[in-house]
Each structure stands twice: as C-alpha cells, then as structure tokens.
Amino acid sequence: MLEDKRILLIISGGIAAYKSLDLIRQLRKRGAWVTPVLTKSAEEFVTPLSVSALSEEKAYRDLFDLTDEAEMGHIQLSRSADLIVVAPATANLMAKMATGQADDLASTLLLATDTQVLVAPAMNVRMWEHPATQRNLQMLKRDGVAFVGPNEGDMACGEYGPGRMAEPAEIVTAIENQLAEGPLTGRRIIVTSGPTHEPIDPVRYIANRSSGAQGTAIARALSMLGAEVVFVTGPADEPRPEGAHVVEVETAKEMKDAVDAALPADAAIFAAAVADWHVDGASDSKIKKQDGKIPSLSFAENPDILASVSQSGKERPALVVGFAAETDDVIENATRKRVRKGCDWIVANDVSPETGIMGGRENAVVLISDAGAEHWPRMEKDAVARQLAERIAAALENN
Known part of the structure; x- marks a missing residue:
C-alpha cells in the first residue's frame, strides 16, 4: 500500500x-x-x-x-x-x-x-x-x-x-x-463500544455483559475503508482496532465527554452498551456489611449520548446509527427507540441468553431505518461489521 x-x-x-x-x-x-x-x-x-x-x-x-x-x-x-x-x-x-x-x-x-x-x-x-x-x-x-x-x-x-x-x-x-483509496477516505467517524462501569464504591460497580466485540469490529471495518476512526470504548478485553484513535473511558459521563470532544464528524456509530443509570452519590470508601443490613442504593439517570448527538443541531453528523439490544419485541422496541432518539438507523438484535449473542462471536441483526426493518442473516461479527461499513460508505457518498 x-x-x-x-x-x-x-x-x-x-x-x-x-x-x-x-x-x-x-x-x-x-x-x-x-x-x-x-x-x-x-x-x-x-x-x-x-x-x-x-x-x-x-x-x-x-x-x-x-x-x-x-x-x-x-x-x-x-x-x-x-x-x-x-x-x-x-x-x-x-x-x-x-x-x-x-x-x-x-x-x-x-x-x-x-x-x-x-x-x-x-x-x-x-x-x-x-x-x-x-x-x-x-x-x-x-x-x-x-x-x-x-x-x-x-x-x-x-x-x-x-x-x-x-x-x-x-x-x-x-x-x-x-x-487508502477506500470509499471512506477523508471521512471522520466516531464509534462507541463496550460496556460502561458505574461505580457503587471504589471496589464495586454496575455493568453489563457487553464484550465490545461488535463495536471493535465496526471500527476496524471502517478503518479498512479509509475512514479516520475515533474509537471511544468502555472497559473491554477486545484488542483495540489498529489505526483508530482510541479513547478509553469507564462511565457513561466520561463516554459522553469523549464523544463531544470528538465532534464534528461525518458519522457516529453508537455500539456501546451504555448503562442507563448510575448510583447517585457513590461511596468514596468501600461499603461494609452492617449486621446483615442490606445497603440502600439510589439511582440517577445517565446522559443519553445517542439522543444528544442525534439532536445536536449544526454539529450533528450526517449519519447517526444507534444500537438496540433487546430480549423481546425486538423490531417494535427498536423502531420506537429510533423515533424517540432521533437517529437515522438502529441496528437491533435479540440478546436473550439462549441466542448466545451477548459476549459471543456471532450476531443476527435487523437494520431499522425510514425504509423499514431489514433482517440480516446470522453471521460472524466481523462480517456484520463489514456489511454495515459498506452501507455507511454508500449513505455518506452523496453527503
């Protein structure tokens, strides 16, 4: 090359x-x-x-x-x-x-x-x-x-x-x-990936089972098409995508700050499984057992990164893609999410335990857009990433 x-x-x-x-x-x-x-x-x-x-x-x-x-x-x-x-x-x-x-x-x-x-x-x-x-x-x-x-x-x-x-x-x-003479040469794209960890105290946190594999694969596929990728990732064991500018975060607030700092961009792909809530007033010291009493935790809502960027006005990327991990009524819930958040596409999947998708190497997604719901066959997450990257390149071609 x-x-x-x-x-x-x-x-x-x-x-x-x-x-x-x-x-x-x-x-x-x-x-x-x-x-x-x-x-x-x-x-x-x-x-x-x-x-x-x-x-x-x-x-x-x-x-x-x-x-x-x-x-x-x-x-x-x-x-x-x-x-x-x-x-x-x-x-x-x-x-x-x-x-x-x-x-x-x-x-x-x-x-x-x-x-x-x-x-x-x-x-x-x-x-x-x-x-x-x-x-x-x-x-x-x-x-x-x-x-x-x-x-x-x-x-x-x-x-x-x-x-x-x-x-x-x-x-x-x-x-x-x-x-590279790829179709995304000269394009700047933000990709979020992995889970977020919301602290309860210095040794405990709230998280989810996201491995970051799909987000990492998407970042890699976009780079291979010539894009400049800003990869904002929560704690995940996946190897970081080569060639991307990697920003490592832990909490939803840190992820939002990193995304805001990465704007402007041509597209933003929100594959991270961001926690919806954080502990309001997390303890600065380890919470100890007290005669069998169960501690009471109060929760507050995390910033909605997808909605914030989708509705950001003049700095809004030309294409904003969200992800929806659902366990039931996948298409209905994801369709409502797309409208509610204001994004262009939603990549939805069924993450029920029996699917093995959460933390696995394969994925079966539905791409939801103005045109409706498009079912993709189950395939390796790298293959999903390549197909999505090609769609993104085609969508940005006329912008």
Missing part, C-alpha cells in the same frame, strides 16, 4: 522523537520514501545524521538555507508529498498550526501546503489536558487535520495519563488508512 508513496515527516522536539527513527525504518521497509524535517529542538533528541541515514534522504532543518530556498524549497517540499506526518507533535507546534504561525521550516511547510496532514501528539499529560491544547486540537480537527494518538501510559516525567505518542506501528497503520 505504501510502495513509492512520498511521506514528509516533520519531527519536533520531545523525548518521543526517538520513536521517529523506528517509524522511518518501518515506512522504508514498506517501500515508502521519507523526507525528514527536523525542528531545532528535535535535534536535541535525534541527530540529522541518524535521520538521514535511515531515510536515505537529506534531513531538512533551516528555513533560510540559501541552496534550498533558491528554488523556493519549502514550497516544493510541502507540495510534493502524498502525506505530511508530524511525529512527534509538541504542544508548541500544534499551537503554531492552529494559529497559522510560520516562524521556522516546519511551521512554514505546514502553512504552505494543501496536502493532508496526520499528527501524532506527544506531551506531558497536563499539557495535553490543558484547555489551550484541547482548543487547538478542536481547531485543527475542524481544519481537516487527522490525528493518531496520543496513548495513555507512563511518561518520561514520571506522570501517567494521555500524552504518549502512538507507537510507530500504529502510526504506520494510520498512514496506510490516510493513503
């Missing part, structure tokens, strides 16, 4: 810059040509010589290089690539991109191009979560910039949380998705 593709790789300053060397190696192994550009701070972490040796190309560093600029080199560099990749992207470079600054070679290249840009952020968790960075992130997404990561984990500074640069293999998959 990457054979003879030209990648302009911008490396900015940060400890994660060392991963760019492996990224170059993996891209070259797949036949891609990599032209590296280093910011001044990037040279504190990787050398131009190592980058140049691995890429077998000159490493560009200076905006005012008279040899390069005699032919307006920064313009040529920015427009000769099939894709521009920024890995790692620091908070500083993201801020420059969002505000249109061009005070060095990297930022000038990014401003002087009409080529698709893929960004792999890497920074301290506090910097990533800062309102300014989140504001810049949303501005860049609205401008059509694609993102891979950041991931959650331990950081060089000793803190833990989101901010780690995506691994080189993840970035390669994201590059392949960006360059």
Whole structure:
C-alpha cells in the first residue's frame, strides 16, 4: 500500500522523537520514501545524521538555507508529498498550526501546503489536558487535520495519563488508512463500544455483559475503508482496532465527554452498551456489611449520548446509527427507540441468553431505518461489521 508513496515527516522536539527513527525504518521497509524535517529542538533528541541515514534522504532543518530556498524549497517540499506526518507533535507546534504561525521550516511547510496532514501528539499529560491544547486540537480537527494518538501510559516525567505518542506501528497503520483509496477516505467517524462501569464504591460497580466485540469490529471495518476512526470504548478485553484513535473511558459521563470532544464528524456509530443509570452519590470508601443490613442504593439517570448527538443541531453528523439490544419485541422496541432518539438507523438484535449473542462471536441483526426493518442473516461479527461499513460508505457518498 505504501510502495513509492512520498511521506514528509516533520519531527519536533520531545523525548518521543526517538520513536521517529523506528517509524522511518518501518515506512522504508514498506517501500515508502521519507523526507525528514527536523525542528531545532528535535535535534536535541535525534541527530540529522541518524535521520538521514535511515531515510536515505537529506534531513531538512533551516528555513533560510540559501541552496534550498533558491528554488523556493519549502514550497516544493510541502507540495510534493502524498502525506505530511508530524511525529512527534509538541504542544508548541500544534499551537503554531492552529494559529497559522510560520516562524521556522516546519511551521512554514505546514502553512504552505494543501496536502493532508496526520499528527501524532506527544506531551506531558497536563499539557495535553490543558484547555489551550484541547482548543487547538478542536481547531485543527475542524481544519481537516487527522490525528493518531496520543496513548495513555507512563511518561518520561514520571506522570501517567494521555500524552504518549502512538507507537510507530500504529502510526504506520494510520498512514496506510490516510493513503487508502477506500470509499471512506477523508471521512471522520466516531464509534462507541463496550460496556460502561458505574461505580457503587471504589471496589464495586454496575455493568453489563457487553464484550465490545461488535463495536471493535465496526471500527476496524471502517478503518479498512479509509475512514479516520475515533474509537471511544468502555472497559473491554477486545484488542483495540489498529489505526483508530482510541479513547478509553469507564462511565457513561466520561463516554459522553469523549464523544463531544470528538465532534464534528461525518458519522457516529453508537455500539456501546451504555448503562442507563448510575448510583447517585457513590461511596468514596468501600461499603461494609452492617449486621446483615442490606445497603440502600439510589439511582440517577445517565446522559443519553445517542439522543444528544442525534439532536445536536449544526454539529450533528450526517449519519447517526444507534444500537438496540433487546430480549423481546425486538423490531417494535427498536423502531420506537429510533423515533424517540432521533437517529437515522438502529441496528437491533435479540440478546436473550439462549441466542448466545451477548459476549459471543456471532450476531443476527435487523437494520431499522425510514425504509423499514431489514433482517440480516446470522453471521460472524466481523462480517456484520463489514456489511454495515459498506452501507455507511454508500449513505455518506452523496453527503
């Protein structure tokens, strides 16, 4: 897929810059040509010589290089690539991109191009979560910039949380998705998956039996058709879909916040089994037995993510798809749900224990839309995902 593709790789300053060397190696192994550009701070972490040796190309560093600029080199560099990749992207470079600054070679290249840009952020968790960075992130997404990561984990500074640069293999998959000539190329799609866990106390929670298998398969199928996928998942054991931007949450409120942050999008697929209620006033300490007395729990309603997005006005995706897991009157209940929520489609299934669908590898769904109820045969969840992804691509084709 990457054979003879030209990648302009911008490396900015940060400890994660060392991963760019492996990224170059993996891209070259797949036949891609990599032209590296280093910011001044990037040279504190990787050398131009190592980058140049691995890429077998000159490493560009200076905006005012008279040899390069005699032919307006920064313009040529920015427009000769099939894709521009920024890995790692620091908070500083993201801020420059969002505000249109061009005070060095990297930022000038990014401003002087009409080529698709893929960004792999890497920074301290506090910097990533800062309102300014989140504001810049949303501005860049609205401008059509694609993102891979950041991931959650331990950081060089000793803190833990989101901010780690995506691994080189993840970035390669994201590059392949960006360059894929699939029907969803250039489309941004949100997929929710898995259960939510609503705490009772620090050691107990309310959940359901969702495995996340169907949502994961849908995210994977959409990525294979070229979509940029934001995958918002509750606690689930399924391997995360490669190439998707994964956001891990626990509660329904966290899932809603993650979905809101991922908007705008072309489509939103709500496959998660979100808990309808949470414990009102969950205990901060473990609830102990008290002479056989049964504790009394008070419940409050969780936010309705599907209805909220379906009725969100100008930010509403062109296609909103909900899921309905039912144990009886499947079509009737799902049809009413579609009208009540205001979504375009409902994917309904019978999850009665005897079906083996909840937590199993197969599914039998009914697609409910304005056209009525369409029964699909029972098949592997991967096959359901591929068929649904193709339908989504066809529906978005004219939008």
